[in-house]
Amino acid sequence: MQFSLPARLVYVISVVSIALSNPTGERLSHLATPNLPAFPLLDNISIEDLHVLFDNGSLTSVNLVRAYMERIEEVNPTLRAVGELNPDALHIARALDVERSMGRVRGQDNIATKDKMNNTAGSYALLGAKASRESSVVTRLRDAGVVVLGKATMGEWAQCRSRKASSSHGWSAYGGQVLGAYYPQQDPSGSSSGSAVAVSIGLAVGSIGTETSGSIVNPAEKSNIVGIKPTLGLTSRDMVIPISLRQDTVGPIGRTVKDAAYMLSAIAGKDSFDNWTSTQPYEITPDYVKSCNHLGLKGARVGIPRNGIDFHLDDSTKPVMDAFETAIQTVRHAGARVIEEANFSSYDAPSFARNSSIVLDTDFVAGLSNYLSQLATNPNDIHGLSDIARFTRFHGQEHYPDRDTYVWDRQLGRNITHDSSESWAAYQANLFMGGEQGVVGALDRHKLDALIMPTFAAFHLPAIAGLPIVSVPLGFYPAQTALRMNLKKTLVSVAPNIPFGIAFVGRKWSEEKLVSLAYAFEQRTMVRRQMRPYIRPTFELSDQLEPTEETPYKLKVQYRAPAMDRPKLVYEIMLKTISRLTSLRSWVRSVFSLNGSLL
Numbered sequence: 001m002q003f004s005l006p007a008r009l010v011y012v013i014s015v016v017s018i019a020l021s022n023p024t025g026e027r028l029s030h031l032a033t034p035n036l037p038a039f040p041l042l043d044n045i046s047i048e049d050l051h052v053l054f055d056n057g058s059l060t061s062v063n064l065v066r067a068y069m070e071r072i073e074e075v076n077p078t079l080r081a082v083g084e085l086n087p088d089a090l091h092i093a094r095a096l097d098v099e100r101s102m103g104r105v106r107g108q109d110n111i112a113t114k115d116k117m118n119n120t121a122g123s124y125a126l127l128g129a130k131a132s133r134e135s136s137v138v139t140r141l142r143d144a145g146v147v148v149l150g151k152a153t154m155g156e157w158a159q160c161r162s163r164k165a166s167s168s169h170g171w172s173a174y175g176g177q178v179l180g181a182y183y184p185q186q187d188p189s190g191s192s193s194g195s196a197v198a199v200s201i202g203l204a205v206g207s208i209g210t211e212t213s214g215s216i217v218n219p220a221e222k223s224n225i226v227g228i229k230p231t232l233g234l235t236s237r238d239m240v241i242p243i244s245l246r247q248d249t250v251g252p253i254g255r256t257v258k259d260a261a262y263m264l265s266a267i268a269g270k271d272s273f274d275n276w277t278s279t280q281p282y283e284i285t286p287d288y289v290k291s292c293n294h295l296g297l298k299g300a301r302v303g304i305p306r307n308g309i310d311f312h313l314d315d316s317t318k319p320v321m322d323a324f325e326t327a328i329q330t331v332r333h334a335g336a337r338v339i340e341e342a343n344f345s346s347y348d349a350p351s352f353a354r355n356s357s358i359v360l361d362t363d364f365v366a367g368l369s370n371y372l373s374q375l376a377t378n379p380n381d382i383h384g385l386s387d388i389a390r391f392t393r394f395h396g397q398e399h400y401p402d403r404d405t406y407v408w409d410r411q412l413g414r415n416i417t418h419d420s421s422e423s424w425a426a427y428q429a430n431l432f433m434g435g436e437q438g439v440v441g442a443l444d445r446h447k448l449d450a451l452i453m454p455t456f457a458a459f460h461l462p463a464i465a466g467l468p469i470v471s472v473p474l475g476f477y478p479a480q481t482a483l484r485m486n487l488k489k490t491l492v493s494v495a496p497n498i499p500f501g502i503a504f505v506g507r508k509w510s511e512e513k514l515v516s517l518a519y520a521f522e523q524r525t526m527v528r529r530q531m532r533p534y535i536r537p538t539f540e541l542s543d544q545l546e547p548t549e550e551t552p553y554k555l556k557v558q559y560r561a562p563a564m565d566r567p568k569l570v571y572e573i574m575l576k577t578i579s580r581l582t583s584l585r586s587w588v589r590s591v592f593s594l595n596g597s598l599l
Helices: 047-055 062-079 087-103 138-142 193-202 217-222 258-265 275-279 306-310 318-333 349-372 385-394 408-411 421-434 439-445 460-465 511-525 570-592
Strands: 009-013 082-085 146-152 206-211 227-230 249-254 301-303 337-339 375-377 450-454 469-476 492-494 499-505
Touching: 047 138, 047 258, 047 408, 062 082, 062 217, 062 227, 082 193, 087 146, 087 337, 138 146, 138 258, 138 439, 138 469, 193 206, 193 217, 193 249, 206 258, 217 227, 217 460, 249 258, 258 469, 258 511, 275 375, 301 492, 306 450, 306 460, 318 337, 318 499, 349 385, 349 408, 349 421, 349 460, 385 408, 385 450, 421 460, 450 511, 469 511, 499 511
Parallel strands: 009 146, 009 206, 301 337, 301 450
Antiparallel strands: 082 146, 206 249, 227 249, 227 469, 450 499, 469 499
8 A cells, every 4th residue: 555645744864042932932933924824833843734734725845845944054053963955855845846736645864865865874984875776665755745855863873883982872973963952962862863853843844763772762752752663574674774684673753643653654564675574464554643542542451561660770760750650640540451560571681682782793794785785886895894894993084993893893703694593593582582571471461452661661672572662752851850971971861851751562563552552642641842942943934935926925035055064153053043033023022012031
């Protein structure tokens, strides 16, 4: 089945703001300028909102793309969420607008696109290399009417290069350091870092990330949004720079469960280029949007694996657990049966670490060579991990040895391959630990629909067993929270207002049930609305539109393509922001009486 998204949408692929407030605290973009429509804020706008605006003629794809580009230009020098813009984005948007006028409506930097953008995994080693074909996931998105706006900055090689003390989430040589938007110098988590940050502050309506172990759901929770890690085999990994064929998944990141469900429906399905998708138990991919039910929790049986949570607790997790206990009561009040102590029968951390290391190390060496063999152009003559390691050590922009190659050294030092008996035994042990001894065993013993856990504790066993997760916002660290830095001492990992999430975990192919549960929880709590990022763009849809006789609206100013390859000077951003605020303040004061305070 070809799934059509309800509108021509704009995505980023993994891919200091000041706003006036009125006395009620609402952003002024909610207030219609005379003779102009009122638009939802771009950091809140949903796929269905865009559908309405496209249908009633208030918005075109071109205007939407231009608005996102303006917003990227505002904040990207600080947050570096977007690594590259698609130079063809406006051309594609115009073509889709023409299609619509004729009555036709179509519904991160390691995912190959067959266009002018690079696919580097954050490394200069692959700069200029071109894939022989486009990723199947991207093709599905384009067929659904999506404009691929750009590539998000990601953790280099999906955080598979350096030891933790030598690295940081969201850093890459090519893209720089991604920062979260809820606290200055915030650790965005990784590796789909830019994909999450871009969505959280409205640089795109949605994004696609990849997850081997936590790389979708962790950045999503730290950006106060929704991440879906699908069942292994639900989405194709074709032409995605890999870590592990036996763990990697491609999934959506959105501001709401419903938006993420729209995206999942668009990218899920069988693909002849990825044999793992042939294990799907259905010929027609489910419409996950239909699972978005306000009463989804009513009658459900959910369990809490306390021993799987307790292992990950430390002196920074009390606020998360306090919010989690409150969430349990919310789930009960919504009509669900909550089973306490739905524990894993075994959680052997040393075995988990040992076996996972073997599987990921051997898979990466083999999978990377396979991907590189499919490149149409390869200017740096990179054919395997040893070539990448050598390039990295002798290329100054790769920041070696400050950012070491510890993981690669270990991988290259193993005298086993991904198809060796030792690697296979480690993989089978992981499947048993994550399945019968872990998530699946707990679900079966207690006849549960899902497990619920804080997101920080939820991703480990589903990663090794290929099981799905939906993470939604749960809360924020309180004002008195003491700062905690990452191991490299470059990013703030814990601080006031930094978000955290709750995860719904299930059996293979249970995405419909998980989406239903997560949606019902989201609609009862609406946590995302409780905290705004400390930094966000000021440019909104209403800023670029004005009525004319020829066309309903056109740009007030000509768009200037952001210089994505060099940082902007701080004073340029300040001057631009002050200019916009000055003209906006003049109009506001002619209509409202405001105190002029700044958010």
